[in-house]
Amino acid sequence: MINIVWGIVFVLLAPVIGGLVAGIDRKITARMQGRVGPSILQPFYDVGKLFEKEQAVVNETQIFYAICYFIFMIFTGALFFASGDLLLVVFALTLAQIFLVLGAFSANSPYSYVGAERELLQIMAYExxxxxxxxxxxxxTKSFNVGDIATTTVPIVLLLPGIFLGFLYVLTIKLRKSPFDISTSHHAHQEIVKGVTTEFSGPSLGLIEITHWYETIFLLGFVYLFFGFNPLIGVVAVIIVYLLEILIDNTNARVKWQLAVKSSWLIAIIVGVVNLAALYFLAGGVP
Amino acid sequence: MQLAQLLIFLILFPLIAAFFLFLAKKDLERAWIVKLSALAIAIVSVYLLISTYNMGGLLFSVVPAEPTGIIMFFLEMLIALAILYLGIVHKKWLVVGLILIQSVMMLWFELVYAHSVEVSSNLFIDEFSNIMALIIGIIGSLICVYSLGYMKFFHESHPEMKDRRPWFFAIMFVFIAAMFGLVFSNNILWVYFFWEVTTLCSFLLIGYTKTEEATTNAFNALWMNLLGGVAFAGAIIYLAMFGNGIMGLDTLLTSGKVIALIPAALIGFAGLTKAAQLPFSSWLVGAMVAPTPVSALLHSSTMVKAGVYILVRLAPIFQATFTGYLLAMIGALTFLIASGIAISQSNAKRVLAYSTIANLGLVVACAGIGTYEAIWAAILLIVFHAISKSLLFLSVGTVEHRIRSREIDDMNGLIVRMPKIAAMMVIGIAGMFLAPFGMLISKWAAIRAFVDVPYGFVFIIILAFGSAMTLFFWAKWMGKIITVTSDSKNIEGEVDHSEWTALTSLAGLSLITTLVFPLLSTKLLEPFLMENYGHVAQLSQDNIIIMIMMLLLLVIMPLSILIPQRKDKHVQAYMGGRTTTHDMWFSGSLGVQKKTVLSNYYLHEYFGEAKLRPAGIWICTALICIMFAATALRGVFL
Incomplete structure (x- = not known):
């Protein structure tokens, strides 16, 4: 069942596409704000510059956690694209994310500490x-296998409209977009210095940036699953979803974490119960 | 014949050890008796596994029901008298009332029905009992070994307390004997007897320190468990009156739901009290006043595991019944609410207690659902929880002796101050909530079990929220431990030899069981499920390989420390431009030097005990009432 080729393709191509997505994101964001914006390749220049810098750390264990975050995020994405088990992918994602949090905790710095706690709150909100x-x-689809889900003929999005909207809601958290960029943000206006990444600099910060590209591609792959019945619609939908996220990012002010957690949970309960119950009834008989 | 002797050995040998421990007054004698008996018990429980390998369920009729039954009844009455006496002395009238009701019930049974009851095979062994025996025999023994070092230190640092260690160790071993008896008994009367012995032992151990708080909490635990005992006695009388003399677990399971459902619900209720499910959670949290090894024993290999053991045993009866769904709902809500409360707790032992209650809730949920997949998940949860939780309790106990605190916030920078024990704790915590460790495999199994049953999605949603909370409180604790406070000194010192043996063995076990989990599943769980349900549950080959890859990655990654690296430039943590010394004192307003103190989020406003617990108690009490009403109605109509 495991398709190693796709996994390798992900490992090799995801940072390239992810970096480009980040570049396009910045360009569109700039246009929305009435600026010209940087080159689409700017994210690559930025990361390249980070790797040229001297590694400065509060303590060495930070680098270890950053590397673990990087490796397990690749693992998560590769498992996803290699048609792994969707639940296992979700658990691997959590493991990766926890390493970033631990990295922030390990620095014993007030700002990164608050960032770590907030990151945990965010995980708790979207999980x-x-x-x-x-x-x-x-x-x-009667399968947890990503490959089966991606190639199904069932129009998943029509069966799971509520869950799709709920997923889009927490996707904003995962992509670190306003209004939910609570633990760290891509915007210039930060809240707690730089949250989880406060104490990361130079190459280790570059690594975290690349990890985020991997994560973005993995998440967009997840969005694609809803449209697996028609690849063309799927790709278009993924693009629209991302544009929508950029729009949301630029038109919303950051909210407090309380609102982020409460609203995500409320939406998860409502769409979860209603959509799953409806689905079971549609499938016939007792839910 | 020979197998039966092994079972009898496991039940009686700890009793003999207990007797000698009660007599042994010298440290050295005690140490030898405990170590050798622990070794013997562990070896025999492993040997039992080997010798029953591939044999399925076996029933034994070697031990005659009489006069054993009479002896047990006599002992029960003695225990009742002792509890009665203690209840009167301490003016705990609830306890007095409950023990009177229970004794009258059993007396009535003995006089009126006992002769009409016949159980051909009193002892039995199958894969599930085998797994339980391994948990009791290995983890329970390790905890006893650990206690040697801990209790010595405990009494050195609490000179005001009377040193009653002979008594303490004797009770620990009686506890283990009772647990073996419980999991090997087929005769429900015997199960009941051992059930009551565990209640008594936990009462004595919780009240060990004899402080006012300890006594109050011990009686709190006692009345709740006695309430369960009354329900258990009710089940026995019901069976005697309407059950055509059925008194064996094997016959009960095959007797059909018409007869079995009411007694199963009653025994299930007893299981809920023992497994500290809401509304009965407070006894387990109160049990924290006892010395830490007691908590470890209660939480991992004995007591609460007896509660879930009996529920999982009776699961085929609960399957696809309204009673079962309600039971599952009580468990699921307990999981949700206890996980939430754990977020708000700053005391390490209380976090562990609420996490135990939560995880047992998940086991109860699986048992109530009762399908083969759910039972598979339930047994995995029991195994992995026992290992990780005992490891965590024992680590907390050792840390507590060094830093004189159980507060999680005081464990800041433990990785620097006590690297070895911190590593043990990190393994324990990772085992509780991260992939690819045991507890996560089990939760995964639980999700897969719930997907395929009617109304399963409700349980999945509860599980999803519960595990998100679980993640939050474990991760923030882990973060505290691994924070590098570069100026702290290593205060680990010499960890007591016996403590260290127990800790490393348990940490090793938690890694090894994750690695050999596929074997555990195919060799023990699948035959058990096949025999009882006719189906097997398993993870696909691919997933197992991926999990092993993850585990290897996780084990290899820390080794990267060994690779010589270039020395990185060290900078201060960002302090907003304040002048800060190296050990994180910064100059505040008016030139006052202040220490940077970092504390976790506890979110009392949302997850406070005062807020969630009453809600949980009311909801779960209501569910229990509905469960009994529904079961009784069903009994009437059928």
Whole structure:
């Protein structure tokens, strides 16, 4: 069942595409704000510059956690694209994310510490919705296998409209977009210095940036699963979703974490219960 | 014949050890008795596994029901008298009332029905009992070994308390004997007897220090468990009256739901009290006043595991019944609410306690659902929880003796101050919530089990939220431990030899069981499920390989420390431009020097105990009432 080729393709291509997506993101964002914006390749220049810098750390263990974050995020994405088990992918994602949090904790710095706690709050906010999404896809396609879900003829998005919207809601958290860029942000206006990444600099910060590209591609792949019945619609939908996220990012002010957690949970409960119940009834008989 | 002797050995040998421990007054004698008996018990429980390998369920009729039954009844009455006496002395009238009701019930049973009850095979062994025996025999023994060092230190640092170690160790071993008896008994009367012995032992151990708080909490635990005991006695009387003399677990399971559902619900209720499910969670949290090895024993290999053991045993009866769903709902809500409360707790032992309650809730949820997949998940949860939780308790105990605190915030920078124990704790915590470790495999199994049952999605949603909370409180604790406070000194010192043996063995076990989990599943769980349900649950080959890859990655990564690196430039943590000394004192307003103190988020406003616990108690009490009403109605109509 495991398709190693796709996994390798992901490992090699994701940072390239992810970097380009980040560049396009910045360009569009700039246009929305009435600026010319940087070159589309700017993210690559930025990361390249980070790697040229001297590694400065509060303590060495930070680098270890950054590397673990990097490796397990690649692992997560590769497992996803190699048609792994969707639930296992979700768990691997959590593992990767925890390493970033640990890296922030390890520095014993007030700002990165608050960032770490907030990052955990964010994980706590999106995790239920992600699990519900995975289970929803299983109910729709009778399989947890990513390959089966991606190539199904079932129009998943029509069966899971609520779950799709709920997933988009938490996707904003995962992509670190306003209004939910609470633990760290890509915007110039930060809140707690730079949150989880406050104490990362130079190459290790570059590594975290690349990890984020991997993550973006993995998440867009996740969005694609909803449209697996028609690849063309799927790709278009993924692009629209990302443009929508950019729009949301630029038109919303950052909210407090309380609102982020409460609203994500409320939405997860409502769409989870309603959509899954409806699905079971549609499937016939007792839910 | 020979197998039966092994079972009898495991039940009686700890009793003999207990007797000698009660007599041994010298440290050295005690140390030898504990170590040798622990070794013997562990070896025999492993030998039992080897010799029953591939044999399925076996029933034994070697031990005659009489006069054993009479002896047990006599002992029960003695225990009842002792509890009665203690209840009157301490003016705990609830306990007095419950023990009177229970004794009258059992007396009535003995006089009126006992002769009409016949159980041909009193002892039995199958894969599930085998797994339980391994948990009790290995983890329980390790905890006893650990106690040697801990209790010595405990009494050195609490000179005001009377040193009653002979008593303490004797009770620990009686506890282990009772647990073996419980998992090997087929005769429900025997199960009941051992059940009551565990109640008594936990009461004595919780009240060990004899402080006012300890006594109060011990009685709190006692009345809740006695309430369960009353329900258990009710089940026995019901079976005697309407059950055509059925009194064996094997016959009960095959007798059909019409007869079995009401007694199963009653025993299930007893299981809920023992497994500290809401509304009965407070006894387990209160049990924290006892010395830490007691907590470890109660939480991992004995007591609460007895509660979930009996529920999992009876699961085929609960399957696809309204009673079962309600039971599952009680478990699921307990999981959700206890996980939430754990977020708000700053005391390490209380976090562990609420996490135990939560995980047992998940086991109860699986048992209530009762499908083969759910049972597979339930047994995995029992195994992995026992290992990780005992490891965590024992680490916390050792840390507590060094830093004189159980507060998580005081464990800041433990990785620098006590690197070895911190590593053990990190393994324990990772085992509780991260892929690819045991507990996460089990949660995964639980999700897969819930997907395929009616109304399963409700349980999945509860599970999804519960595990998100679980993640939050474990990760922030882990973060505290691994924070590098570069100026702290290493205060680990010499960890007591016996403590260290137990800790490393448990840490090793948690890694090894994750690695050999596929074997555990195919060799023990699948035959058990096949025999009882006719189906097997398993993870696909691909997933197992991926998990092993993850585990290897996780094990290899820390080794990267060994690679010589160039020395990186060290900078101060960003302090907003304040002048800060190297050990994080910064100059505040008016030139006052202040220490940077970092504390976790506890979110009392949302997850406070005062807020969630009453809600949980009311909801779960209501569910229990509905469960009994529904079961009784069903009994009437059928």
């Amino acid at each position: 239920p919705m992600v699990i519900i999404t995975a289970v929803g896809m299983y109910v729709a």
